Amino acid sequence: MLKRFQEALDQRKEAGILRTLKPELTGIDFFSNDYLGLARNEKFxxxxxxxxxxxxxxxxxxxxxxxxxxxxxxxxxxxxxxxxxxxxxxxxxxxxxxxxxxxxxxxxxxxxxxxxxxxxxxxxxxxxxxxxxxxxxxxxxxxxxxxxxxxxxxxxxxxxxxxxxxxxxxxxxxxxxxxxxxxxxxxxxxxxxxxxxxxxxxxxxxxxxxxxxxxxxxxxxxxxxxxxxxxxxxxxxxxxxxxxxxxxxxxxxxxxxxxxxxxxxxxxxxxQRPELENKLSQNIKIFRNQNIETPSSEISPIQAIIIPDNHQLKALQETLSAKDFLTYAVYSPAVKSGTERLRICLHSFNTEEEILEMTAIIRRFV
Ligand SMILES: Cc1ncc(COP(=O)(O)O)c(C=O)c1O
Missing domain, CATH: 3.40.640.10 (Type I PLP-dependent aspartate aminotransferase-like (Major domain))
Structure with missing residues (x-):
């Protein structure tokens, strides 16, 4: 039984898609679902x-x-x-x-x-x-x-x-x-x-x-x-x-x-705070104005950048991470093979500077 489990894990490792639990990450959040920043809001x-x-x-x-x-x-x-x-x-x-x-x-x-x-x-x-x-x-x-x-x-x-x-x-x-x-x-x-x-x-x-x-x-x-x-x-x-x-x-x-x-x-x-949603949609606009190719909606806080080459995708994600930008690389089977992507989540608390710096790095890879 264990042999079968190990073989499946080895296959994933070889394909560069083995999932592991990483220590808590700190950096500039472009990967969480905390769209309005409530999870980090001290008043809340x-x-x-x-x-x-x-x-x-x-x-x-x-x-x-x-x-x-x-x-x-x-x-x-x-x-x-x-x-x-x-x-x-x-x-x-x-x-x-x-x-x-x-x-x-x-x-x-x-x-x-x-x-x-x-x-x-x-x-x-x-x-x-x-x-x-x-x-x-x-x-x-x-x-x-x-x-x-x-x-x-x-x-x-x-x-x-x-x-x-x-x-x-x-x-x-x-x-x-x-x-x-x-x-x-x-x-x-x-x-x-x-x-x-x-x-x-x-x-x-x-x-x-x-x-x-x-x-x-x-x-x-x-x-x-x-x-x-x-x-x-x-x-x-x-x-x-x-x-x-x-x-x-x-x-x-x-x-x-x-x-x-x-x-x-x-x-x-x-x-009581409609400004959070407004700030989020402004940040989405800033991201979209950088003209990075994506199938995502222009009003969505989730922006997917399709990069089917697993190694290229991994390299981009690691380059971003080295600059403190936390993003999520999504591999098959979480998405269909051939549609692997970098998943960016925008938030109300991201700054224009952060968005511009991140997109400048992405542009070097796509
Ligand atoms: C579309 C969709 N439905 C349901 C869920 C599950 O929600 P929860 O994280 O509260 O279990 C998620 C979260 O991953 C989701 O993205």
Missing amino acids: QFKLLQLVQENPKLLTGSSGSRLISGNSSTVTEVENYVAGQHHYPEALLFYSGYNANLALFSALPDRHDTIIVDENIHRSVHDACKMSYAKKIKFRHNDLEDLENILKKQVATCYIAIESLYSMDGDLAPILDIAALAKKYNAALIVDEAHAFGVFGYGLIEKYQLQEDVFAAVITYGKALGVHGAAILCNETVKSYLVNFASPFIYTTAAQDFLWVSIKTGYEFIK
């Missing part, structure tokens, strides 16, 4: 500290599953708050987006149903599909024609899974067109807003007022909100169904109240 940190000092019980465990002893009044209150903020009837909170996606796609579709996923959908959705008895079909990334061709052929109930802003390509889904197709073919549209929340207000569903057309949404709090956790936004029936049938919700100890309180505090914090 002190606000959370104050809440803990007033009520230290927030920090200790919840003592059980939400269905037994873990359903505190705090989690219920925050769920109502989140649902209200997003104009959905209900919200169900989780301690990670990964778990929220596992819950949704493992529980809702049954053995007669079909889950149609964008080929670039997050790994958590693929893993969830493995837990489901439903059939999974992929459609070409953001390709409406391909999606419609697939929908036309289905007789079963269909779920469509998309992200509003894709985490590896940094491009937006044609969400209005996909919502129209879902309506036309009576399919349930599920949208993961992990990277759009906080970057485009509360996300694209809120922006385009698609609450009626999007069957369920996933919002995550480990990115722009600088904390942890996730919410599924849905109606009463779907929430009740998940509470009854979603294993990732039922068979785990609820998070401590600190998590739920930090989520609500995060919403209040960003609502």
Whole structure:
């Protein structure tokens, strides 16, 4: 058994793509999902500290599953708050987006149903599909024609899974067109807003007022909100169904109240500081003005620079790192082979100088 493991690891090492856990990195952050800088914001940190000092019980465990002893009044209150903020009837909170996606796609579709996923959908959705008895079909990334061709052929109930802003390509889904197709073919549209929340207000569903057309949404709090956790936004029936049938919700100890309180505090914090989102979009413009070739959207904080040669990609990332610029080189199988890339994340706190210096180095390699 170990021999097989070692061979697989050796293969990765040879290809230059062995994953290892590195010591905590310090430098200029162009790789984290902390788009609005909340995870490093001292005012936010002190606000959370104050809440803990007033009520230290927030920090200790919840003592059980939400269905037994873990359903505190705090989690219920925050769920109502989140649902209200997003104009959905209900919200169900989780301690990670990964778990929220596992819950949704493992529980809702049954053995007669079909889950149609964008080929670039997050790994958590693929893993969830493995837990489901439903059939999974992929459609070409953001390709409406391909999606419609697939929908036309289905007789079963269909779920469509998309992200509003894709985490590896940094491009937006044609969400209005996909919502129209879902309506036309009576399919349930599920949208993961992990990277759009906080970057485009509360996300694209809120922006385009698609609450009626999007069957369920996933919002995550480990990115722009600088904390942890996730919410599924849905109606009463779907929430009740998940509470009854979603294993990732039922068979785990609820998070401590600190998590739920930090989520609500995060919403209040960003609502009072629209300048964070504005500063982020200014920084995105500065980056885009450097004319580096990318398939990413011009308004996305995630900018991908495709470099299929692993060694060249590694060299670029290491050169940047030697100058203190922290970026993320993404290799296959995290992305399709031939589309390996340097993934740059822009933030509200990056300076113009940093962006210009980094792009000058990148330009030498592409
Ligand atoms: C699109 C998308 N969905 C879900 C997740 C999982 O969220 P979390 O990190 O909260 O588990 C991520 C994070 O990697 C993501 O990028």
